[in-house]
Amino acid sequence: MIHVHQLTKDYAGFRAISEIELVIEEGQVFGFIGPNGAGKTTTMRIMATLLEPSEGDVYLWEHSVVDEPEMARRLIGYMPDYYGVYDDVTVREYLEFFAGAYGLPRRERKRVLDDVMDLTDLVKLDGKVVNGLSKGMKQRLALGKTLLHDPKFLILDEPAAGLDPQARIELRALLRELSHMGKTICISSHILTELSDICDAVGIIEKGQILAQGSVASLYKKMRGTRIVTLQMLGRTDEAVAALAGLETVSDLELSEENTLQFSYTGAEDKLYTVLKPLVDRELPLIGFSEAKKDLESLYMSITQGDVQ
Numbered sequence: 001m002i003h004v005h006q007l008t009k010d011y012a013g014f015r016a017i018s019e020i021e022l023v024i025e026e027g028q029v030f031g032f033i034g035p036n037g038a039g040k041t042t043t044m045r046i047m048a049t050l051l052e053p054s055e056g057d058v059y060l061w062e063h064s065v066v067d068e069p070e071m072a073r074r075l076i077g078y079m080p081d082y083y084g085v086y087d088d089v090t091v092r093e094y095l096e097f098f099a100g101a102y103g104l105p106r107r108e109r110k111r112v113l114d115d116v117m118d119l120t121d122l123v124k125l126d127g128k129v130v131n132g133l134s135k136g137m138k139q140r141l142a143l144g145k146t147l148l149h150d151p152k153f154l155i156l157d158e159p160a161a162g163l164d165p166q167a168r169i170e171l172r173a174l175l176r177e178l179s180h181m182g183k184t185i186c187i188s189s190h191i192l193t194e195l196s197d198i199c200d201a202v203g204i205i206e207k208g209q210i211l212a213q214g215s216v217a218s219l220y221k222k223m224r225g226t227r228i229v230t231l232q233m234l235g236r237t238d239e240a241v242a243a244l245a246g247l248e249t250v251s252d253l254e255l256s257e258e259n260t261l262q263f264s265y266t267g268a269e270d271k272l273y274t275v276l277k278p279l280v281d282r283e284l285p286l287i288g289f290s291e292a293k294k295d296l297e298s299l300y301m302s303i304t305q306g307d308v309q
């Protein structure tokens with residue numbers, strides 16, 4: 001189990017993260033979600049022993065990253081959001097270099113490299129020069145590098161950033177495979193939908209503070225009481241907005257697409273028809289009335305807007 005405890009980091013007087021408390025259970029894929037500047041990288045770099053906290057600590061299976069950094073480094077594989085470029089080395093040479101740096105015994109290196117390259121689908125790229133790889137290939141190589149010393153806990157900082165849809169699907173499959181292998185994974189992103197189907201739990205961070213955490217289902221449960229309703233019309237949306245704007249149970253009313261209105265309904269379930277009535281009374285050309293699928297994106301919006309406490 002990973003326990004982030006009261007973690008605080010000040011950069012020259014600026015508090016980047018404040019008293020962060022997170023628990024990641026063994027074997028979980030944990031999504032660390034938040035907008036730019038929220039403090040994801042700061043938290044992850046502390047987890048990875050690359051940055052010292054101002055206060056608090058991170059316990060990896062009870063080992064403190066502050067007091068036992070060497071031990072922690074054996075347990076973690078960290079993939080930064082940006083990594084350096086090594087001009088003229090091939091994929092295999094690159095991995096060999098890091099296998100050496102991690103102190104892997106020479107006689108085991110070939111087997112480990114073959115396993116990792118097989119897992120991350122790098123076999124075909126064996127002799128390719130690192131600089132000539134595409135973004136997606138580089139991402140797989142960076143992930144391969146973090147796996148060389150067989151860490152139990154993977155800290156992946158925005159691994160999906162900049163990948164095309166196909167590469168994203170492949171990354172998801174790879175993360176699932178790593179999870180099945182028993183790895184505990186913490187993966188950050190500001191794109192929520194990207195994580196929804198692979199995360200067992202998520203933590204939402206904004207301005208250095210955790211706003212919510214738990215399984216996606218449990219966060220939805222907390223949100224119960226708010227429904228996001230979508231109205232589709234053939235026109236006259238201005239009149240619909242005017243008709244709905246005065247209702248107490250309607251908030252966050254917006255034109256989400258042409259002829260499509262969206263709003264949060266906070267009234268009783270069996271009174272939902274009351275929002276339809278003023279529209280029907282005005283004979284507005286309504287063709288669709290449905291509850292928007294509560295994806296992670298809308299969940300996130302409600303959390304950051306303070307609907308979920």
Ligand SMILES: Nc1ncnc2c1ncn2[C@@H]1O[C@H](COP(=O)(O)OP(=O)(O)OP(=O)(O)O)[C@@H](O)[C@H]1O
Binds near residue numbers: 041
């Ligand atoms: N070395 C540093 N010195 C001063 N301030 C920093 C430093 N690193 C980060 N910060 C500040 O700390 C805050 C958190 O930054 P951090 O990089 O952790 O956010 P993030 O959630 O990873 O954002 P992004 O989604 O853009 O990667 C930001 O306000 C940032 O400007």
Ligand SMILES: [Mg+2]
Binds near residue numbers: 042081
């Ligand atoms: Mg970051």
